[in-house]
Amino acid sequence: MSEIRLYVSTTEKKAEQILDILSFCFGEEDFAVGTTEIDEKKDIWEASVYMMAEDEAEVHARIAEALSQEFPDAVIEREIIPDIDWIAKSLEGLKPVRAGRFLVHGSHDRDKVRSGDIAIEIDAGQAFGTGHHGTTAGCLETIERVLNGENPRNALDLGTGSGVLAIAVRKLRPMIPVLATDIDPVAVRVARENVRRNGIANGIALETAPGFHSPAFDRYGPFDLIIANILARPLIKMAPQLVNHLSSGGSVILSGILAEQRWKVISAYSGAGLGHVRTIWRNGWVTIHLRKQ
Structure with a gap:
């Protein structure tokens, strides 16, 4: 099933304010929220919520209600996200991470584990x-x-x-x-x-x-x-x-x-x-x- 991004295009300042509202609205649920800079010179940013297609109608209504008081003129736009495992794709080239004695690495970096490391293998998921x-x-x-x-x-x-x-x-x-x-x-x-x-x-x-x-x-x-x-x-x-x-x-x-x-x-x-x-x-x-x- 396709993933949907619902977003509002605005300025950086307003995008951060909208993000706070969206985080409060969806913070405990399985919907990712975030902001993205689109055009630095024109100060165009997008505040987005990501969901599966089956949840779109409900999420759209909740976004509209959440923004109705502070941003009554906000236009909620829509994008269909291609069915690609972007997390797996983005992590393919990531290097192992050290945090104290812990070394978090993918299966392709098992040779990076040193004596004394507490190794944790986490592949893209x-x-x-x-x-x-x-x-x-x-x-x-x-x-x-x-x-x-x-x-x-x-x-x-x-x-x-x-x-x-x-x-x-x-x-x-x-x-x-x-x-x-x-x-x-x-x-x-x-x-x-x-x-x-x-x-x-x-x-x-x-x-x-x-x-x-x-x-x-x-x-x-x-x-x-x-x-x-x-x-x-x-x-x-x-x-x-x-x-x-x-x-x-x-x-x-x-x-x-x-x-x-x-x-x-x-x-x-x-x-x-x-x-x-x-x-x-x-x-x-x-x-x-x-x-x-």
Whole structure:
């Protein structure tokens, strides 16, 4: 089935404002949103939402409603995306990524693994998280730092994507059971394949779950370590629920957060009873480590 892009052409400033609205509207769902510069001299940008064709009518109506107050004159345009695995295509030439002792690589770069590396093999797939994005790399660095100083009994990877962060926990601490969840069943399928590819026969439970709406969280929790590499808005929204599933003295690693959004996220979790431990920066993104008081 074809993928559809619905977009609004506007200026850079308005595109960023529209992106904020679209991120709030679709941030917890399986729809990608983003902005693209079209013409630098003319200041033409596009704010877009991507979806499968079957969802187009519903998404179009929701975009129109979401923009109706601040951008009543916005024209929603449409593009059919060719059925090409752009993720696989774009990752063909990507080099291995180092984050602390972790080395995230594709199958074509197994010869790059050195003695002492904690190697994680992630080939191109239909899920976010290959180590090349600043948020994933930041999480890997923070996972190593946290596990070097703490001894969690279990862990949760919320919004697992490719499964790379859950795999990292098990590679570093093979005895820690991990629950890895994602709203997208495709991501869960990809993560399961990556878990198998990395030789982890057991210890990672994979579940399709929107937010915390699954019996799995009560079955496996509370958690000594929670990792959530999502987006700032949903992270802020789910702060009370996330903290409720965290053990006393447990740690949280949050990412998917732009540098300028960090104080809003820290404030939300401080208000829910967590203390800020450390923030690290990677390519304009931050990863935040907090601990339950």
